[in-house]
Amino acid sequence: MRKQFAVIGHPIEHSRSPELHQAFAQKTGIELDYHKRLAALDGFETSMQRFFAEGGIGMNVTVPFKEQAFAQCQVLSPRAQIAQAVNTLWMQDGQLHGDNTDGQGLVDAMTALEWPLQNSKILIIGAGGATRGVIYPLAQAGVKEIVIANRTLARAEQLVADLHSAVPDTQLTAMALDDLCGQFDIVINATSASLTGDALVLPENLHFKYAYEMAYGKASRFLQQAQARHVPTAEGYGMLVAQAIEAFFIWHGIKPKLKDFL
Ligand code: ATR
DSSP states (O other), rough: OOEEEEEEESSTTTTTTHHHHHHHHHHOOEEEEEEEEEEOTTTTHHHHHHHHHHTTTTEEEOOTTTHHHHHHOSOOOOHHHTTTSEEEEEEEEEEEEEEOOOHHHHHHHHHHOOOTTTTTTEEEEESSHEEEEEHHHHHHHTTTTTEESSSSHHHHHHHEEEHHGGGGTTTEEEEEEEOEEEEEEEEEESSSSHHOOOOOOOOOOTEEEEESSSSOOSHHHHHHHHHHHTEEEEHHHHHHHHHHHHHHHHHHHHOOOOOGGO
């Protein structure tokens, strides 16, 4: 039997992970099966444990189970500990290991675009799990300053309080979305506003050189506004591919090249 991999979520039908991992496998000459696994909203733990009990090798975790996966792990990478969420699971020496490759995926996607991260000043809009997951990898990539702007200021302030000691060389501050202004190298939309079709308004006195939308495949008012300013923009497909590459690397020890799959 070929090595078994899966992505678990609810819903799961939309997941691109099987096709990505199959494409990486083909390119690197590795044989594997990679399936979508739908778990009931209260059935993550049972489904995940059954997968590994039946000999599964590695599992990706998507919405809404990343925090539950984090809670189940016996061994966590530092970046998963800081994210408090896990998107990549595997068994090693009888223990469930967890990592989070989302933030490195964002860093790798922006690096592939040749957007400068070293010593940069970045604005992240949103203060949910998506933002939490990218702060540490951005800091590791040499980002000098990160401002987290959120509709609910208290959530951004909480994130800064939680994470500032994990990123001692990066200045981390919170801002209310209503006060959005200033000069940034990169602005990242990490809100779920584009998924719901809500508009984020980028005011005139907010200046930036690059704009990244973490969501993909949807018309994004955030990106439309950035494009109207003629700055380079990108949506989250690159991040999706890059986080999958990082998971593939954890499981197989081989790193496919991002540019081959964009
Ligand atoms: P995720 O884990 O994907 O980050 P989340 O934890 O639900 O999801 O967080 C969603 C983020 O999008 C939050 O920062 C939310 O702002 P609030 O904390 O104020 O709720 C933000 N968000 C969602 N819809 C938004 C909108 N229409 N305008 C601005 N921010 C929005």
